[in-house]
Each structure stands twice: as structure tokens, then as C-alpha cells.
Amino acid sequence: MIKIEVPATTTNFGSGFDTFGLSLHLSNIFFVEFSEEFTVEVSGYKSGIPENENNLFIKVYKRVCEKIGEVPKPIKLLQENNIPPARGLGSSATAIVGAIEGTLALFNKRISLEDKIEIAFEFEPHPDNIIPALVGGFTVCATSETGVLFKKLDFPEELKLVFVIPDYKVPTSEARRVLPGAIKLKDTIFNVQRSALFVSALLTRDYELLREAVKDKIHQIYREELVPGLGKAIEESYKKGALATFLSGAGPTICSIVLENGEDIGERIKEIVENASGHSAQVKILKAMNTGVKVFS
Ligand code: HSE
Numbered sequence: 001m002i003k004i005e006v007p008a009t010t011t012n013f014g015s016g017f018d019t020f021g022l023s024l025h026l027s028n029i030f031f032v033e034f035s036e037e038f039t040v041e042v043s044g045y046k047s048g049i050p051e052n053e054n055n056l057f058i059k060v061y062k063r064v065c066e067k068i069g070e071v072p073k074p075i076k077l078l079q080e081n082n083i084p085p086a087r088g089l090g091s092s093a094t095a096i097v098g099a100i101e102g103t104l105a106l107f108n109k110r111i112s113l114e115d116k117i118e119i120a121f122e123f124e125p126h127p128d129n130i131i132p133a134l135v136g137g138f139t140v141c142a143t144s145e146t147g148v149l150f151k152k153l154d155f156p157e158e159l160k161l162v163f164v165i166p167d168y169k170v171p172t173s174e175a176r177r178v179l180p181g182a183i184k185l186k187d188t189i190f191n192v193q194r195s196a197l198f199v200s201a202l203l204t205r206d207y208e209l210l211r212e213a214v215k216d217k218i219h220q221i222y223r224e225e226l227v228p229g230l231g232k233a234i235e236e237s238y239k240k241g242a243l244a245t246f247l248s249g250a251g252p253t254i255c256s257i258v259l260e261n262g263e264d265i266g267e268r269i270k271e272i273v274e275n276a277s278g279h280s281a282q283v284k285i286l287k288a289m290n291t292g293v294k295v296f297s
Helices: 056-068 092-109 114-124 127-133 172-177 187-205 207-213 220-226 230-241 264-276
Strands: 002-011 020-034 041-046 077-081 137-144 147-153 160-165 245-249 254-258 281-287 295-296
Touching: 002 092, 002 127, 002 187, 020 041, 020 281, 056 077, 056 092, 056 114, 056 245, 077 295, 092 114, 092 230, 092 254, 092 295, 114 127, 114 147, 114 172, 127 137, 127 147, 160 264, 172 220, 187 295, 207 245, 207 254, 220 230, 230 264, 254 264, 264 281
Parallel strands: 041 077
Antiparallel strands: 002 020, 002 295, 020 077, 020 137, 137 147, 160 254, 160 281, 245 254
């Protein structure tokens, strides 16, 4: 059997909407081999993940077969889901990236990174989860007419990420539907300034700038209606010493970047989110991962 491990990712970091992504020390694991018929077995977080040919991994497998000129022979897929789906932690990107690498390993074929990204985009047209899941680390991405341009940076070792993951889903499509069709010039400038500041602060390890650098006026503020308690959670996290707090991807997970006091910060955010939403939440403290997808054949 071929084993593929694909990391979770957190994206946006407030101001860097659809641009920043970071690979995390938490992975979904996929096992695949050729078989008599298509079979899918999901373990871990199973809810809403099809155990048939509608499974995203199988759909991407078929697309990659087409790309490399192979007949999509039936496969057996075992999917170990350690990342809660539809929470803003890149769970679907793991299935897409896992299927691309898994298919290439099954047929012993190679394609360029550009081609991998192009296929991935057919299924998820935002680079911020896909790129760090492929290459690891902190990535700054830009979509252009000729494809995705990106730069990978090492995320500072000493920073930890506290995730408060509520027990309800927010599909990315819904989180995009609440966004306005047009953004005011002053709000655009606000985000451009802060996203540039965020990268500069990371590169110079000037962590005091992070709190201002993750502020946003183009997506997160509109998504607060989908994530009750977000505003208060951000405010209170700073009282406990968080460096920066923002919505992870399209939400509803909330992420704090911290140097210390992670448990305390996580528990405070959890309390606020649980009270405001009526749903329970779990806290996970993770480190950034400098590597992306791994294949073991
Ligand atoms: N950046 C996307 C969003 C999620 O916030 O809608 C990741 O693809």
C-alpha cells in the first residue's frame, strides 16, 4: 500500500486573505492500492465525507489519471481523517494534494509542480491551503494569468499556534457568500498595508507588530456573523498575551499566534466561543511544519 501524509493548513492570517498559508503539525493520512473495485473507508472525522466514488480523493484520482494518460483502475482508499473538516484547517486540500501525489505514486509517474497546482485549482481555486500542503512552511501566494506564484518562508520555530475549533462546520462556499462584491479603497489599503507588515514582522522577528498586522477589513469582519464570539475572543486573547488572533481560513476555527501561555489563551477563547455559539469547542496547540506532503511507497 502507498501511504500519503498531508498536513493541515491555516490561512489568511487576517489581512492576507487568499494569500498567506501555513503548514501545521497535524496530518490526514491516506492509504491506497489497486483493487477489484473502488472502495473507500474513512476513519477519524468521518461526518460528511463520502465513502464512495463521490469522495474528493477518488474524483481527483480520476482527473490525475486523465492528465497522465492512464486508465483509472479501481483503487482501495483508507482515509484517516485527523483534521476536522469544514473548520478552516485545509481538510479538503489534504484530499486533493493526497490524491495527486497518491495517483502519481501508484502509476510511478511524475508531473511538474505547476501541473499539480493546476489540477488542484480545478477542485479548490484558492492557493492558500493548496500550496503549503504541497511544499510546507509559510507561503505567500499570488495567482497570475500564467499560474500561481509563491514564495516559501520558514515560520519562526519559537511561535506556537493555538487553535480553538468549534464543533460546527462552515463550508468555504458559505463563508465566501457573505462577502461583499466590492471593497472600498480605504479598506483595501488597510489590508495591503497590514499584509506587507505581517511578512516584514515575521522576517525581522518583530512580534509586537503582529497584532496590528493581522487586522482585516475585507473578509473577517463580514464572517463574524458565522462565528459568534469572534470579536470578543480576539479582544480577550490579547489580554492573556496572544501575539495575534484571527479566523483560521474561512473559519469557524480561531487561531492565536503565541510565544507562551497557549493553554490559558486557548481555554479563554474556547469559553467565549462556546457561550456565544452554544456549540462545544476543542483546543489544539500546534507547531508550524516546514515540510509539505510526504509519500511512502
Ligand atoms: N482563503 C480562503 C477563504 C480559504 O478564506 O475563503 C482557503 O481556501
